[in-house]
Amino acid sequence: MGRKEKFTLEFKYQCVLEVLEASQSERTVSKKYNINQKLVNDWVRIYRYNGLNDLLPKKYTSYDSNFKLKVIQTIEEENLSLFEAGLRFGVPSKKTIIDWQRNYAKFGINGLKSKPRGRPSTMNKSEYKQLKSKKVLTKEExxxxxxxxxxxxxxxxxxxxxxxxxxxxxxxxxxxxxxxxxx
Incomplete structure (x- = not known):
C-alpha cells in the first residue's frame, strides 16, 4: 500500500474549473488525471460551498466537547449529511464526525471529552514537586x-x-x- 497522495491547491482548483467552467464531467477529469472521482466530486462541492480557501490542506485541530456536541445535534436536527456538516463546521474528515457520533452514543457527553495524548509520566506531580522543592533539610536528614x-x-x-x-x-x-x- 503506497503512501497517501497529496494534491496542491492549484491542481485542485484546475480540476474544479474544468468541471464547472469547461463543462467536463467529474468522471472525465478524474480519468484525465488518473485520480479518484470521489476526490474531484468532493473538491467541486467544497468549492461551491465555501470557495477556494477550503481547498487548502487542513491543519490538525483540537475540538472541545461543546463544539463536538453542537455538530452532532445540528446533524440530527437539520438532517445534514456528514459531508455537509464537515463543510459547515470546518471539520475536514467525515471519519472524525463518525467517531464523535459513536463515542457520544456509547458514553454520552463524557465520550466527547478529549483524552490526554502521549505517554503518561512515571512520577506523579506531588512526588516531583517534593524532589524539586528547596526544602531545608535538618542535620539528621x-x-x-x-x-x-x-x-x-x-x-x-x-x-x-x-x-x-x-x-x-x-x-x-x-x-x-x-x-x-x-x-
Missing amino acids: ELLLEIECLRCENAYLKKFNALVQEEENKRKNWGASHCRIKA
Whole structure:
C-alpha cells in the first residue's frame, strides 16, 4: 500500500474549473488525471460551498466537547449529511464526525471529552514537586542522606572490585592453561 497522495491547491482548483467552467464531467477529469472521482466530486462541492480557501490542506485541530456536541445535534436536527456538516463546521474528515457520533452514543457527553495524548509520566506531580522543592533539610536528614549515598558508593565499588578480580582470574587461568610447556 503506497503512501497517501497529496494534491496542491492549484491542481485542485484546475480540476474544479474544468468541471464547472469547461463543462467536463467529474468522471472525465478524474480519468484525465488518473485520480479518484470521489476526490474531484468532493473538491467541486467544497468549492461551491465555501470557495477556494477550503481547498487548502487542513491543519490538525483540537475540538472541545461543546463544539463536538453542537455538530452532532445540528446533524440530527437539520438532517445534514456528514459531508455537509464537515463543510459547515470546518471539520475536514467525515471519519472524525463518525467517531464523535459513536463515542457520544456509547458514553454520552463524557465520550466527547478529549483524552490526554502521549505517554503518561512515571512520577506523579506531588512526588516531583517534593524532589524539586528547596526544602531545608535538618542535620539528621542530611546525615541519613549522606549515609545512604555512601552505602550506594560502597556497594558500587564492591561490585566493581569483584568484576576486576574476576577478569584477573580469567586472564591467569587462560594464560596458565595456554602457556604450559610440554615435557
